[in-house]
Amino acid sequence: MRRRPVAWVLAACLVGGGGLAHPVAAQPQGSVTVTTAGGEVSIVADRMEQPSPNLVVATGNVELTRGTTRLLADRIDVNRDTGDSVAVGRVIFYDGDDRLTGARIEYNIKTGTGVVYDGEARSAPYYRIAGERMERLDESHYLLRRGIFTTCEDDPPTWAFGFRQADADLEGIIYGTNASVLVKGLPVLPWFPILGAAVRRERQTGFLFPAYGNSTRKGYFVEAPFFWAIADNQDLTVTFDYYSARGVGLNAEYRYVLSPTANGSIRAFGIHETEVPLNQTNTPGAALSSSSSTTTALRTPADRGWWGLQHTWTVQPGLSLKWDVNGVSDDLVLREYADSLVDRSRPSVQSNVFATWTRPSTNVVGNLFWYQDLTTLRSVELNQLPDVRFLRARLPVPFLADIPVLRGLTYDVNSRFTNFVREIGSAGQRYDLFPNLALPIPMYGITLTPFLAPRLTAFSKTVTGRTTGLDGITIESTKDDPILRRSIDAGAVLESRLSRIYGLGGFQGVDALLHSIEPQVIYTYRTGDNLAITNLPQWLNDNTPEASVVAFSVINRIRARTSAPEGSEPFRWELMRFTVGSAYDAKAPTRPLAPITSELILDPGRYVRFRADTSYSVYSGPGQGLQTANTDVSFYTPQFTASVGTRYSNPNNFLQASVRADITRYFSANFSTNYDIRSGTFVENRFGVDFRFQCWAFDFAYVTRAKEQGLNFSDNEVRFAIYLLGVGGPFGLGQRLTGFGQ
Numbered sequence: 001m002r003r004r005p006v007a008w009v010l011a012a013c014l015v016g017g018g019g020l021a022h023p024v025a026a027q028p029q030g031s032v033t034v035t036t037a038g039g040e041v042s043i044v045a046d047r048m049e050q051p052s053p054n055l056v057v058a059t060g061n062v063e064l065t066r067g068t069t070r071l072l073a074d075r076i077d078v079n080r081d082t083g084d085s086v087a088v089g090r091v092i093f094y095d096g097d098d099r100l101t102g103a104r105i106e107y108n109i110k111t112g113t114g115v116v117y118d119g120e121a122r123s124a125p126y127y128r129i130a131g132e133r134m135e136r137l138d139e140s141h142y143l144l145r146r147g148i149f150t151t152c153e154d155d156p157p158t159w160a161f162g163f164r165q166a167d168a169d170l171e172g173i174i175y176g177t178n179a180s181v182l183v184k185g186l187p188v189l190p191w192f193p194i195l196g197a198a199v200r201r202e203r204q205t206g207f208l209f210p211a212y213g214n215s216t217r218k219g220y221f222v223e224a225p226f227f228w229a230i231a232d233n234q235d236l237t238v239t240f241d242y243y244s245a246r247g248v249g250l251n252a253e254y255r256y257v258l259s260p261t262a263n264g265s266i267r268a269f270g271i272h273e274t275e276v277p278l279n280q281t282n283t284p285g286a287a288l289s290s291s292s293s294t295t296t297a298l299r300t301p302a303d304r305g306w307w308g309l310q311h312t313w314t315v316q317p318g319l320s321l322k323w324d325v326n327g328v329s330d331d332l333v334l335r336e337y338a339d340s341l342v343d344r345s346r347p348s349v350q351s352n353v354f355a356t357w358t359r360p361s362t363n364v365v366g367n368l369f370w371y372q373d374l375t376t377l378r379s380v381e382l383n384q385l386p387d388v389r390f391l392r393a394r395l396p397v398p399f400l401a402d403i404p405v406l407r408g409l410t411y412d413v414n415s416r417f418t419n420f421v422r423e424i425g426s427a428g429q430r431y432d433l434f435p436n437l438a439l440p441i442p443m444y445g446i447t448l449t450p451f452l453a454p455r456l457t458a459f460s461k462t463v464t465g466r467t468t469g470l471d472g473i474t475i476e477s478t479k480d481d482p483i484l485r486r487s488i489d490a491g492a493v494l495e496s497r498l499s500r501i502y503g504l505g506g507f508q509g510v511d512a513l514l515h516s517i518e519p520q521v522i523y524t525y526r527t528g529d530n531l532a533i534t535n536l537p538q539w540l541n542d543n544t545p546e547a548s549v550v551a552f553s554v555i556n557r558i559r560a561r562t563s564a565p566e567g568s569e570p571f572r573w574e575l576m577r578f579t580v581g582s583a584y585d586a587k588a589p590t591r592p593l594a595p596i597t598s599e600l601i602l603d604p605g606r607y608v609r610f611r612a613d614t615s616y617s618v619y620s621g622p623g624q625g626l627q628t629a630n631t632d633v634s635f636y637t638p639q640f641t642a643s644v645g646t647r648y649s650n651p652n653n654f655l656q657a658s659v660r661a662d663i664t665r666y667f668s669a670n671f672s673t674n675y676d677i678r679s680g681t682f683v684e685n686r687f688g689v690d691f692r693f694q695c696w697a698f699d700f701a702y703v704t705r706a707k708e709q710g711l712n713f714s715d716n717e718v719r720f721a722i723y724l725l726g727v728g729g730p731f732g733l734g735q736r737l738t739g740f741g742q
Helices: 009-017 335-337
Strands: 032-036 039-044 047-052 055-064 069-079 083-093 098-108 114-123 127-138 141-150 160-169 171-185 184-197 204-207 211-215 219-231 233-243 247-259 262-273 304-318 319-328 348-359 362-373 383-396 410-421 428-440 441-443 447-459 462-468 474-479 483-496 498-507 510-529 548-564 572-585 596-604 608-617 625-638 640-649 652-662 665-678 682-694 694-706 714-723 728-729
Touching: 032 069, 039 247, 069 098, 141 171, 160 184, 184 204, 204 447, 204 625, 204 728, 304 335
Parallel strands: none
Antiparallel strands: 032 039, 039 055, 047 055, 055 069, 069 083, 083 098, 098 114, 114 127, 127 141, 141 160, 160 171, 171 184, 184 728, 204 219, 211 219, 211 714, 219 233, 233 247, 247 262, 262 304, 304 319, 319 348, 348 362, 362 383, 383 410, 410 428, 428 447, 441 447, 447 483, 462 474, 483 510, 498 510, 510 548, 548 572, 572 596, 596 608, 608 625, 625 640, 640 652, 652 665, 665 682, 682 694, 694 714
C-alpha cells in the first residue's frame, strides 16, 4: 500500500497539542516532525493518529528518525511528554553501525535507553548478542537475561557464550553468571559460575587466548597471556607459563612510543624451576663441551631466564642513539626454553649501544659492545668498551683542484679507536689510522685508479706468548709495552663495464634486457714494520703480513624492464647476477692462490628465486677443496610458498626446507626442517596446521628436536590454541583504549 503521510493540518495539531481522533486522508508523500521530551523526531507512516494530546500512534511501514538513529516497525506509539516509544511488529532499530531487532522494543527518545524482548543486536564489524530480554543502557551496552554472545553469522552459531544474566559492553567486555559454552546450540561446557571475554575491537586490556601443549622436556604446559593497554603510547603483555616438569614462569614484553623519533621495547622471561627430575638436564651454566654434557646431578631449585632492551632515538637529523642490550642467566637457558632454532643455536648473546653522528661527508659511530659466550665456562669474552670509528667519505683534495693532472685526486680516511676489556686473556687499547689517496683515470672505456694508503696501528700491549686450552681457545700473555704497526698499501684498480640491450618486444611482459659485464682487477703491494703476527695482539683479524696481491673478479648482470603503457613507468629489476673472483699473493709462503669464490642469483620476477655461493680451494689437504657452498631456492604463489636451502662449511653440512600451503580457504598446512647431513640427524622438524573459519580458528603444531650438545635429552613438543574472532581469552577483563599497535 502506498505510504500516506499526514497533511499540514495534522502537523499543526501535533506541534500545537490539538487533539485528533481519526486518521487524515492521504496527502503527498513526506515526513512529519513531532516535538517530544527528547527533541524533535521525524515520522513517516501509512497511517497516523493522535488519540490524546501527548500520544501519537503510527501504523503501517513506520519509520521514526532522530539524528543517526532509525526505528522501523509495523506500529510505533510515541509519548510526546516523556519521550517513551513502543514499537511492535518487525521491529528494527539502527544506531550508527549497530542493528537491533526484536518482537517488541520499548525505547526512550530522550535517554536513548530501552528494553528489547526476544531481541538480537549486531554491532560492527561482527559482534552479535541475543536474549529473552535485553535492556539497553547506552550505545552498545546491554543487560541480558537468558542471552548469548557470539561473532558467528550462522544460526545456530558455531560457538556462543550463553548466560542466564550478563553485562554486554560491545566496546569493552562481556561477562555474566550461570554461563555455558555452546557449539551449534549444544552446551559442550554446560556450566561456569562466571564467564567473561574481552571484545577485541581495538587495543584494550584483557586476557588473550592461552596456548596449551605437551613437551618431553617441560611436560604439560599452559601459556596464558594478559594484555594491558596502559596508554595510547604504551602497552604490556605478561604471559603466565606453567610447565608440569619444570615449574612456573613469566614472560613479559613492554612496548612504548615516547615520541615520533623515540620508541622501544623491553622483554624478559623468568622461571623458578622446582620440578626438574634426575638425569634431565645439566646444572645452569654448564659448558657445551663433552666434559660437561654428562652431568646428571639432581638440580636444586633455580631461577633462570633472559632479558632484552631495544630502544631507538633520533635525537636530531644526523644524530641517533640505539640500544640493543641482552642477557641470559646461564649458558643453557636458551637451548632449553627458547622456541626458534635461531635462538636455541646462538653461540653468544650480544649487546650493543650505538651513537651515530652523520654529516654529508663524515660519519662517526660510537659503540659499546659486550657479549656472553655460550660455548665455554671461561670468561674469555673480548668486549669493546668503547669502539669509536671515524669515516671521511671520498672527496677531492681541495688544494690540488687547479692542477690539471691531479684535479681528480681524492682522499678518504678510516680511523678507529677500541678499548678491549676481558677477564681472561689479553686486553688493552688499539688505535688505527688508515687514509687513502686515489686518482681515477678514465681511458677508452676503462678506468684506472692508482691508490696510496699509508696505515698506522698502535697497540698498548705486546704479546709474549700464546697457550691453547683443551677447549681450543687460545689465551695470549702480554706485557705493558706499546707497539706500532706501520704499513703502506700501494696499487691500482682497473675496472670496466661492457653492456648491450636486447629488445624482446613485450615477450612475457618484458620489453628489453640489459646485459652487462663488469671485470675488475686490483693490485695491492703492502710493506711495512711489525707486520708479523708473532708479537701483535689478535684482538681484530686484520694483522696481515707483507703482500703482493692481485685480486680479480668478473660480474655478469642481466637487468630486465617490463612493458608499460604510455604515461606509466616500467618496472626494472636484476634478473640474473653471476660473480666469480679470486686473488693471488706472490709473497705468500704457501698456497698463494686464494679460494675461488662465486655467486649466482636468479630472479625471474614471478614465482622462483635462486641464490648460490661457493668457495673452493685448489689445494689438497685438510680444510681444502670445497670450503663453503650455500644454496637457496624459493617458490611462491598466492596459495603456496616453499623454500629449500643448503649450508655447507667444511665439515658442517645442513639442509633447510620449509613449505606452506593454503589447501582451502579454511585450511592451511606448514612444515619446516633442519637436517644435519653430516651426522644424518634431523635437528628440528616443525609441522603445523591452521583452521580459519568465519568466527573461529584452531592452530596445531608439532615440533621434534634432536638431542643437543650440553643437554642429555631430545625434545618433542605438541602445541595447540583456539581463537574466537573478535574476543580476548576466556575470563577476560577489558577497558577500551585506542592508540598505537592496533
